[in-house]
Amino acid sequence: MSTAFSGKGMRQSNSWRWLSMGQAPGAFNMALDEALLELQTQGLSVPTLRTYGWSPPCLSIGYFQSAREDVDLEACQHQGVDMVRRPTGGRAVLHHRELTYGLVAPADHPLVSGGIKESYAKISRGLLLGLARLGVEAQAERRGKANAWTGACFEVASDYELVGRGKKLVGSAQLRRRGVLLQHGSLLLDFDPEGLLELLVLPRVVSRQRAADYLRGRVGSLYELLGREVSLQEAAAALREGFQESWGITLAPGSLTAEERARAAELEAKYRSPEWNLRK
Amino acid sequence: MHPKDYKYTKGHTWVKVAGDVATIGITDFAQKELGPVLFAEVAAVGDSVTQSKSCGSVESDKATSDIMCPVSGQVLEVNEEALNAPETLNKDPHAAGWLLKVRLANKGELNHLMSAEDFEKYIAK
Numbered sequence: 001m002s003t004a005f006s007g008k009g010m011r012q013s014n015s016w017r018w019l020s021m022g023q024a025p026g027a028f029n030m031a032l033d034e035a036l037l038e039l040q041t042q043g044l045s046v047p048t049l050r051t052y053g054w055s056p057p058c059l060s061i062g063y064f065q066s067a068r069e070d071v072d073l074e075a076c077q078h079q080g081v082d083m084v085r086r087p088t089g090g091r092a093v094l095h096h097r098e099l100t101y102g103l104v105a106p107a108d109h110p111l112v113s114g115g116i117k118e119s120y121a122k123i124s125r126g127l128l129l130g131l132a133r134l135g136v137e138a139q140a141e142r143r144g145k146a147n148a149w150t151g152a153c154f155e156v157a158s159d160y161e162l163v164g165r166g167k168k169l170v171g172s173a174q175l176r177r178r179g180v181l182l183q184h185g186s187l188l189l190d191f192d193p194e195g196l197l198e199l200l201v202l203p204r205v206v207s208r209q210r211a212a213d214y215l216r217g218r219v220g221s222l223y224e225l226l227g228r229e230v231s232l233q234e235a236a237a238a239l240r241e242g243f244q245e246s247w248g249i250t251l252a253p254g255s256l257t258a259e260e261r262a263r264a265a266e267l268e269a270k271y272r273s274p275e276w277n278l279r280k
Numbered sequence: 281m282h283p284k285d286y287k288y289t290k291g292h293t294w295v296k297v298a299g300d301v302a303t304i305g306i307t308d309f310a311q312k313e314l315g316p317v318l319f320a321e322v323a324a325v326g327d328s329v330t331q332s333k334s335c336g337s338v339e340s341d342k343a344t345s346d347i348m349c350p351v352s353g354q355v356l357e358v359n360e361e362a363l364n365a366p367e368t369l370n371k372d373p374h375a376a377g378w379l380l381k382v383r384l385a386n387k388g389e390l391n392h393l394m395s396a397e398d399f400e401k402y403i404a405k
Contacts, residue, residue, distance in 0.1 A: 063337065178334075
C-alpha cells in the first residue's frame with residue numbers, strides 16, 4: 001500500500017492505532033476526539049480508531065444545534081445526565097448504554113480517502129463487518145427523511161447511516177479540519193426512548209408517549225436485535241475485527257501519548273464550559 | 281467552474297482580492313462535496329483571522345467542515361444574508377455565497393495560494 005501524508009506533509013505509515021477505552025464523562029470524550037484531530041493536523045499524532053463509552057450518561061448535541069431550544073437542561077440536571085456540545089454536527093444523542101467509535105485520520109489516507117461520501121462508505125464497511133460479527137445484518141442505506149419533531153438525532157436517517165431490520169443502528173457525524181477528518185458514531189447497546197425524550201424539548205402538540213412509540217419504531221439497539229445484552233468490550237472487539245477485515249490491516253493496540261493527554265485535559269475545560277455548551 | 285481571477289486553498293476555499301480587501305467563500309467543489317448546507321458561521325467583524333487556520337464552519341447533512349482562511353487580516357464585513365440562507369452557498373458559492381471580507385495583513389501570502397488551474401488539478405487527484 002502507498003504511504004499517506006499528514007497535514008504537515010510528514011510521511012506516515014499505514015499502521016493504525018487501536019484504542020479500546022472505557023467509559024468517561026462526555027467532556028473528556030469530546031476533548032480527546034478533538035485533541036487527536038488537532039494534533040494530527042500538526043503531524044503530531046497517528047491515524048487512530050478508538051472506542052469508548054460514557055459515564056455518567058450524557059446528552060450530546062451537534063455543533064450548530066440550539067441547546068436552549070432543543071434541550072431541557074433542568075431535566076438533564078435533575079436526572080444526573082451531563083450535556084455536551086460536540087465538535088461535529090447533527091442532533092441530540094443520549095449516550096448511556098452504547099458504544100461510540102471515533103476515527104481520526106488524514107482525509108487523504110487511502111483507507112478513508114475519496115471525499116466525504118467515499119470516506120463514509122469506507123468507514124461503513126468496517127462497521128458493517130463488525131456488526132456482522134455480532135450477528136447483526138445491517139446495511140448502509142437511506143430510508144427517506146422523517147418529520148423532525150424533536151432535536152433527536154436518530155429520528156432522521158441520512159446517507160450512510162447503518163440500518164438493521166429497518167431501524168437505525170449506527171448514527172455518525174464527520175468533521176473535516178485542515179486536511180484531517182474526525183468521524184465518530186454511536187452504536188446503541190440498548191435504547192430507552194422515553195428516557196431520551198424526557199431530556200428534550202418537544203413541540204406542545206406532540207405527546208411524549210406518541211413520540212416514544214415513533215422513535216421505538218425507527219431506532220434499534222443490539223439488545224433488541226440480538227435478544228441479549230452485549231457489553232462494551234464485546235462490541236468493541238467486534239468492531240476492531242470488522243475494520244481489520246475491511247481494511248486488510250492489523251489494528252495495533254496502543255496508548256495515548258503524553259502530548260495527547262495534555263491537550264485533551266486542556267480541551268476538557270472547554271467542553272465543560274457553558275460558553276461552549278450553551279453557545280446557542 | 282472555478283473563476284480564473286480567484287485564488288484557492290487546499291481547504292477548498294476561494295479568495296478574490298481588490299486592493300487590500302479580500303473576499304472569501306467556499307468553492308463549488310466544496311459545496312458539491314458537502315451537499316445542501318444547513319448552517320454556516322464565520323468569524324465576527326473586527327476579529328483577526330490567520331492564513332490556513334479556521335475562519336468559520338459549515339455543516340451539511342453529511343459533514344461539518346472548517347472554513348480554511350486563505351489570508352491573514354482583520355474581518356471587515358460578513359455576509360449575513362448568505363449566513364441566514366445557507367443554501368446560497370450551494371446555489372452561488374463564488375458570488376452571492378461570499379462569506380467574509382478581510383483587510384489583508386500581508387499581500388505576500390497570496391503567493392502561497394493556488395491558481396484556478398492548479399486548484400482544478402488538485403481536486404482532480
